[in-house]
Amino acid sequence: ASGLAYPSKSYTYEKFMQSLQIMGVEGFGADFQFNLFEGDREKYHYGLVNLAAFLSNAMVESIEYDTCDELNWQDASGRYALSNSCGQEGRSYQDETCGTDEDIFSCEVVPVMEMKADSSAAPGVLAPPPLECKPGSGDGYQSGYWDASSGTLIRDAPYSNDVGRTDTEGCCWWGRGALLTRGVCNIGKINYY
Numbered sequence: 299a300s301g302l303a304y305p306s307k308s309y310t311y312e313k314f315m316q317s318l319q320i321m322g323v324e325g326f327g328a329d330f331q332f333n334l335f336e337g338d339r340e341k342y343h344y345g346l347v348n349l350a351a352f353l354s355n356a357m358v359e360s361i362e363y364d365t366c367d368e369l370n371w372q373d374a375s376g377r378y379a380l381s382n383s384c385g386q387e388g389r390s391y392q393d394e395t396c397g398t399d400e401d402i403f404s405c406e407v408v409p410v411m412e413m414k415a416d417s418s419a420a421p422g423v424l425a426p427p428p429l430e431c432k433p434g435s436g437d438g439y440q441s442g443y444w445d446a447s448s449g450t451l452i453r454d455a456p457y458s459n460d461v462g463r464t465d466t467e468g469c470c471w472w473g474r475g476a477l478l479t480r481g482v483c484n485i486g487k488i489n490y491y
Contacts, residue, residue, distance in 0.1 A: 367415035368473030384469035391471035394481030
């Protein structure tokens with residue numbers, strides 16, 4: 299809000315170095331690792347470029363907002379559909395499977411799952427509530443919208459996201475982590491490894 303930088307509560311140097319040690323040096327049980335030096339310590343500059351690209355993407359996606367969850371950022375005329383937890387920019391996260399015949403990665407969409415994101419926006423900013431999912435679809439289960447002009451949460455009106463969803467049943471697949479990994483395939487791959 300003030301335009302001034304502030305220290306992150308979610309992302310710290312110590313946690314970053316611990317993660318880099320596991321992902322790039324020790325390994326994490328998969329047959330691949332974060333590329334630090336391409337197997338040849340003389341080629342460390344490849345690793346530095348890889349690290350810079352990762353940090354740049356993470357900064358844009360989540361670090362600058364100090365959040366580990368995707369924010370409800372897509373609006374239409376100042377209204378933010380609460381069903382954006384199902385997908386933003388025309389995406390349907392729960393339908394984004396890995397698309398193979400024997401899909402061993404994609405998470406199962408469970409209609410009775412309930413979840414709420416940990417964060418919604420920087421402190422002091424008037425913003426939509428955190429993304430959430432809960433059971434129920436059809437009449438009486440409209441999720442509503444956030445009215446940015448009045449700062450009001452409207453729950454009793456059907457208001458759809460880009461793909462026409464007005465509820466949040468089975469919509470627990472919004473972006474998480476520094477790179478905001480989203481969708482049943484991508485989150486499933488993280489769970490698999």
